[in-house]
Amino acid sequence: MTIPSYSPRDGRVLGEVRESNQVELALAVRRAAVAAPSVADTTPAERQRWLAAVADALDAHQEALAQLADDESALGMPRLLGEVSRTAEQLRFYGRVAADGGYLGVTVDEATATAPRLVRINRPLGPVAVFGASNFPFAFGVLGNDTGSAIAAGCPVVAKAHPAHPRTCLRLAEIATEALAAAGAPDGVFSMVVGLQAGVDLVKADDIRAVGFTGSQSGGLALWRIANERQEVIPVFAEMGTVNPVVLTSRGARHLDEMAKGFVGSFTLGAGQFCTKPGLLFAPAGHRAAEAVAAALHQAAPESTMLTQAIAENVTAGVRDLVKAGARVIGKAGGPGRGWSADAVVLTAPIGALTSGSRLLEECFGPIAIVVEYADESELYAALTQLQGSLAGSVFGDGEDDPEAAAVIARLAGQVGRVTLGDWPTGVAWAWAQQHGGPWPATSSPSSTSVGAGALERFVRPVTFQSVPDDVLPVSVRDAVVPENPWRIPRRVDGVLAGP
């Protein structure tokens, strides 16, 4: 059995990739399970070296990788060249986070007259299954944030190739396998399987200890349900798309034209195929905000070629559903008209239609957005409470002295993973302070992040050693605990935190 590789620009089949059979799936999981103890016992600095080797290999193949991905995704060379670089930088970043050692949470309570000595440290969970996204072939792909943070945390990875760009995935896996072997990483620290059934079997495999997923709600929740039916239930960290509300304050309406331009730029970026796409704009009544956005869309006239035929069809169906749910199309920009193209569409809806359960409150993946007018703050706040959890929420006010902006920021903080002020939500920096997650159903695990330093914490579990002298501790624990602090990592001893 094979899966086809398509060109979204004309729907042509460019090639095909063989699906993994059951034996290959079992072998990939087995290799990861065999590698797990030795990976867990490496130093963080050693894993940093592996990740840097993969990053260097990505940089070395930047042009060819971007070309391959452009053929399969139509995301365009400038974006994809940048994304390869970004992915390499991310891998180096996760290596630095590992070497920093803060993620280990090393905590020591020395023995007292009444209490035993306790040593607590985060240990890798073991083999992690990674399901990358369609919309970021590199940054959230088989060598993206999930794989980088899992390996940094000491977990082998078995990735599943994405059917939207299978040949790109295959090439990435080849490059990573070669780079990891050359860097001296154990066999099995990374492997990849292909095919829907292999993906399902991967989540069911006894030796898999956690799942990282980026993609649609239906896909993420399906894997979550499979994992919940295992004999040993495992955590699924599914980061799923959301509506990502934007609020324009009353005073912010002074900047409506500029804001409308920015909104169009953000919701049509990458053909609207961002999990952080701003899908719902709340604007103060009386400024004809929807018309302003429609005009900006008309002027920008983006051409949207979608990643897959299914996504293109869902955009059209989604607009139809939004209209059925009470929205009205107020502006449109035609797709390129060939291949898997879609129109970029802006709709408007009465704020009263935003009631729990309405289709208007669910993500519509693609270059689609809704503009809603609010009469006053109480109407706005009532509508915000109807929203599901989101990855991001954004506020556009009038400079730094806009009291309404502060009030909306405080409210959004209870509903989203990231609140931006005057910034569009698309664009997720890999950084120490990043949070790419959010309340259900933005993610299946609201306290987790799939980007940033916190991403490693998904793949570890604390273990406490009681009354175990240092020289009897497992080697990787001992090196993190001994007084010499050879890894130069932060530790908390008797309740007092000390840097390296």
Added chain:
Amino acid sequence: MTIPSYSPRDGRVLGEVRESNQVELALAVRRAAVAAPSVADTTPAERQRWLAAVADALDAHQEALAQLADDESALGMPRLLGEVSRTAEQLRFYGRVAADGGYLGVTVDEATATAPRLVRINRPLGPVAVFGASNFPFAFGVLGNDTGSAIAAGCPVVAKAHPAHPRTCLRLAEIATEALAAAGAPDGVFSMVVGLQAGVDLVKADDIRAVGFTGSQSGGLALWRIANERQEVIPVFAEMGTVNPVVLTSRGARHLDEMAKGFVGSFTLGAGQFCTKPGLLFAPAGHRAAEAVAAALHQAAPESTMLTQAIAENVTAGVRDLVKAGARVIGKAGGPGRGWSADAVVLTAPIGALTSGSRLLEECFGPIAIVVEYADESELYAALTQLQGSLAGSVFGDGEDDPEAAAVIARLAGQVGRVTLGDWPTGVAWAWAQQHGGPWPATSSPSSTSVGAGALERFVRPVTFQSVPDDVLPVSVRDAVVPENPWRIPRRVDGVLAGP
């Protein structure tokens, strides 16, 4: 409708407690939801003061509380007096952890030429439902670790009274309510409901954001399933009982008699009603370890009065099931013979009977343990891999130079939340470095702990503020972030961790 309060010593009904009706349940949840934003905006030091006030009130009522709990639990005054003190200390500890502020995970990446400013901080989830345990009316009860850590983290709590000691729960709720009000805490920061249906409705209530549970696997998994069927799924932190294996090494066998005495003391402590009870001892063949344990049990002759009639019946049924699964009773000490008494029983089984799915590998709550002999390390290790995840695992060797002990510690670290060397697993210190959790099915959330400083992390969720100047941040975030660091908390700025 009422639920009865029983005396386990003779099965007599001592009184009754009225169940909460739907209106009362809804009101408790509503009060918690209304309190949530103001509790979230208090300083950690303020919440420390509330918890200290409750702790002082517990100390002031120590004698009467212990007496009430002894009537309902038969756990004995010395143990219960100590447990009231311990519970007060725990509350003070969680207050200190809050005030330390490390749990907030404050992280700031200042803006660069290419990246926006990011401020990340853990924010309270909102109202938490707490289901305490039968076996620790105080320390793991309605004012126990879950409630203490949730309030410390800034979350209001709605606790459910435990049917094994409903009058004790009611009194605890009165004391807490009064102390919190006197300390100036907002109405709704703590309340309690009574009854099975109220408990189910509590987990289903829209405004509840997380669940803390300590108890049986059947109870914990039932709540986990209910939470997974909500429209907005919420995290359930269920800490459930486990087998907690103990390994005696070959060289450790020199100390068999002393070890057997300690084993009996640990597995019959509190009538074996500990989630950390050591239930399965692996001993080297050729030392008649099972006989030694049986002799120690005979000599200790513990009297076991169980907490409830159901638990007492399950002990008897459990022994029958273990025998059916291939174990043999080798020693027994009679219960007191009246009320809900049970025999303490030690069994032995061939190591080959420990296969995945066997009843021998599941917890048998109560004063029951199994001794299994292993021929060599490979037989021992093969058996260990069959075990489910456990809260704790213990190793008894011969001093600090026993290489077999180190090897077993390294293996157990992959299967349990806490590994002890030469210490019995019963007894869980509340401390910075504690880990009271473990892989599924020890808990529903293997990376969480229900005791120790890490317990707060269950009830928070990170939020990142992008390009938001300090004076526009919500007040509780601002105070954690401003350069003056008024709360004196640890923070990571531009990747560098700094203490207060």
